[in-house]
Amino acid sequence: MAAPLLQTRDLSMHFGGVKAVRNVNFTLAEGELRCLIGPNGAGKSTFFKMLTGQLEPSQGQVLFRGHDISHAHAHEIARLGIGIKTQVPNVFDGLSVRENIWLAATRIHPSGRVNDVVDEMLERIDLTGAAERLVGQLAHGQRQWVELGIVLSTDPELILLDEPAAGMTHEEVYKTAELVREINRSKALIVVEHDMQFIRMIAKQVTVFNQGSVLVEDAVENILRNPLVRDIYLGKQAVA
Amino acid sequence: MNARTLNFLGMGLVGVIGVAFLILTPRFAELDAVLELTIYMIMAILALSLALIWGYGGILCFGQSAFFGLGAYTYAIAMFNIGESTVPLLLAIALPAAFAALLGYFVFYGRISDVYLGVITLTVTLILFNSVNSTAGPEFHIGVARLGGFNGIPGIPPLNYPGNRTAVIDLEGMFYLSTAALLAIYFGLRLLLASRFGRIIVGIRENERRAELLGYDPRAYKLAIFTIGGALAGFAGCLFANWGNFVSPTIFGLAQSAQIIIWVIVGGRGTLIGPIVGCIGIQWLTTALGANQPSGSDWWTRLLANAPLVLGIILVAFVLLVPKGLVPTLGDFGQWLLRARTRRTTSALEPKQAEER
Numbered sequence: 001m002a003a004p005l006l007q008t009r010d011l012s013m014h015f016g017g018v019k020a021v022r023n024v025n026f027t028l029a030e031g032e033l034r035c036l037i038g039p040n041g042a043g044k045s046t047f048f049k050m051l052t053g054q055l056e057p058s059q060g061q062v063l064f065r066g067h068d069i070s071h072a073h074a075h076e077i078a079r080l081g082i083g084i085k086t087q088v089p090n091v092f093d094g095l096s097v098r099e100n101i102w103l104a105a106t107r108i109h110p111s112g113r114v115n116d117v118v119d120e121m122l123e124r125i126d127l128t129g130a131a132e133r134l135v136g137q138l139a140h141g142q143r144q145w146v147e148l149g150i151v152l153s154t155d156p157e158l159i160l161l162d163e164p165a166a167g168m169t170h171e172e173v174y175k176t177a178e179l180v181r182e183i184n185r186s187k188a189l190i191v192v193e194h195d196m197q198f199i200r201m202i203a204k205q206v207t208v209f210n211q212g213s214v215l216v217e218d219a220v221e222n223i224l225r226n227p228l229v230r231d232i233y234l235g236k237q238a239v240a
Numbered sequence: 241m242n243a244r245t246l247n248f249l250g251m252g253l254v255g256v257i258g259v260a261f262l263i264l265t266p267r268f269a270e271l272d273a274v275l276e277l278t279i280y281m282i283m284a285i286l287a288l289s290l291a292l293i294w295g296y297g298g299i300l301c302f303g304q305s306a307f308f309g310l311g312a313y314t315y316a317i318a319m320f321n322i323g324e325s326t327v328p329l330l331l332a333i334a335l336p337a338a339f340a341a342l343l344g345y346f347v348f349y350g351r352i353s354d355v356y357l358g359v360i361t362l363t364v365t366l367i368l369f370n371s372v373n374s375t376a377g378p379e380f381h382i383g384v385a386r387l388g389g390f391n392g393i394p395g396i397p398p399l400n401y402p403g404n405r406t407a408v409i410d411l412e413g414m415f416y417l418s419t420a421a422l423l424a425i426y427f428g429l430r431l432l433l434a435s436r437f438g439r440i441i442v443g444i445r446e447n448e449r450r451a452e453l454l455g456y457d458p459r460a461y462k463l464a465i466f467t468i469g470g471a472l473a474g475f476a477g478c479l480f481a482n483w484g485n486f487v488s489p490t491i492f493g494l495a496q497s498a499q500i501i502i503w504v505i506v507g508g509r510g511t512l513i514g515p516i517v518g519c520i521g522i523q524w525l526t527t528a529l530g531a532n533q534p535s536g537s538d539w540w541t542r543l544l545a546n547a548p549l550v551l552g553i554i555l556v557a558f559v560l561l562v563p564k565g566l567v568p569t570l571g572d573f574g575q576w577l578l579r580a581r582t583r584r585t586t587s588a589l590e591p592k593q594a595e596e597r
Contacts, residue, residue, distance in 0.1 A: 054449070054453075073452075073457070074449075074452040074453055075452045075453075075454075075455050075456055078452070078453055078454055079455040083453070083454075084453055086453075090447065090449065090450045090453070091450060092443055092446040092447050092450060093446065093447070094446045095442070095443070099439070099443075102439070103439065103440065103443045103451070103454065104454050106439075106440075107454060107455050107456065132243075150450075
């Protein structure tokens with residue numbers, strides 16, 4: 001059997017005495033869409049940082065299609081095909097929307113084609129009209145879309161989304177869910193999200209983090225019914 | 241009028257003024273004025289080197305004077321040993337560039353943060369100052385060139401036309417060379433910054449982490465831009481050694497290092513023309529204040545004769561009142577005027593028409 005797209009073995013991260021992530025064994029198949037949930041401080045963002053080379057694991061391994069990337073640099077991992085949209089929009093605030101997308105697209109497209117690719121992406125994220133505006137001047141939701149556009153423009157095999165629906169209006173959340181499903185037709189995704197409505201819209205398989213380790217991994221309908229999960233995290237939200 | 245047209249208009253204006261200045265100055269100005277303007281042009285090249293790496297690369301370097309001084313010393317030493325200026329000129333560019341690359345390698349690949357980068361580059365400059373300063377004895381020489389310690393190296397032979405050591409470039413020739421070089425470097429850097437490489441450099445300045453997560457190695461890009469900056473400063477140093485036929489360790493001094501940063505702050509970071517304007521303006525002012533020897537004993541005459549004090553006041557005033565620098569602030573003002581005019585024309589139209597605009 002071919003190696004899974006992404007696999008972690010006993011992955012751990014210690015900050016001084018604090019174990020932010022401990023012994024996580026996680027596997028993601030090619031083309032899979034996985035949701036990651038868990039209370040604040042459960043280690044989801046730290047986990048993402050280790051997958052993208054922003055933090056070097058204290059212990060354990062990250063394998064991407066069988067290659068060990070545990071100690072690779074962030075830019076090397078990006079070139080292998082892992083893209084990330086961070087929790088707080090991480091964009092080039094002082095540059096125009098078009099320049100933001102261009103900076104991403106120019107890494108993989110030849111100079112003759114890159115402008116067409118940028119135009120297509122602007123259309124796709126619905127920001128053609130705002131193309132020349134500075135990203136720092138856009139509304140929060142729009143900046144989220146810019147970052148999504150940036151990440152998609154480098155055409156990664158695996159996309160990590162850290163709270164893509166945070167701070168969005170109901171309509172924007174719906175649009176984002178639609179986009180995530182569309183992306184999933186050709187790419188694998190891991191999505192960290194708190195919004196249960198959003199998770200219901202997109203998820204099949206869900207992994208629950210608690211206190212740095214994987215608490216449970218199951219299909220979304222079972223997770224929503226799991227009393228343990230309700231206890232630690234969902235509370236009244238799931239009932240509502 | 242959009243930003244693109246404005247951009248081209250600005251470049252055209254710089255080109256026209258630059259070429260007119262290049263052609264007309266020696267015809268109308270006295271030789272001592274031409275000489276004075278030549279040093280402004282040379283220092284403007286030095287200012288451009290910092291404008292590039294600080295304003296576009298986001299690297300605050302206190303060490304431009306180290307590269308500048310290395311270029312001057314390299315030219316002087318090589319010239320005494322070789323006698324024909326082509327190789328010394330190239331060495332005066334290559335050696336500071338190599339030094340910048342080496343220093344940059346340790347700094348960027350060691351992931352040293354911005355503040356420490358400033359401290360390290362300043363320290364390197366002062367180490368060079370002290371080292372060269374203590375080479376006064378006859379035992380300190382490279383080939384036939386004596387380093388001269390704090391006395392410096394006098395009587396440096398001037399540049400000649402490539403391959404012909406008797407065809408020496410005279411004072412007027414130095415003006416043409418320096419001004420043409422400044423223009424060529426200005427437009428060359430504009431091209432560089434408009435290229436893929438230049439746009440990625442600006443992306444890294446704006447958000448290094450994001451650039452990294454897109455697959456760019458910021459260390460390599462910063463090293464490249466830092467090396468180019470070192471090469472430009474070295475070239476300026478070579479011209480400087482030619483201009484006065486003299487170089488001394490003060491070229492590595494704290495005052496020189498600080499001055500370059502002041503030019504860029506006053507002129508405006510993130511532009512190329514700003515630091516040129518800042519450099520020429522401040523140098524002109526320094527010269528004017530220096531010429532203004534205290535003739536009376538009034539306190540203000542003595543104050544004005546104290547150039548460092550006046551420069552200090554200017555720097556503080558700019559940092560507090562015009563933090564973006566002269567050129568960007570003028571640019572903002574121009575845009576504000578443009579918008580105000582658009583608003584007036586819009587409100588003068590019928591409401592229906594105004595909506596359609």
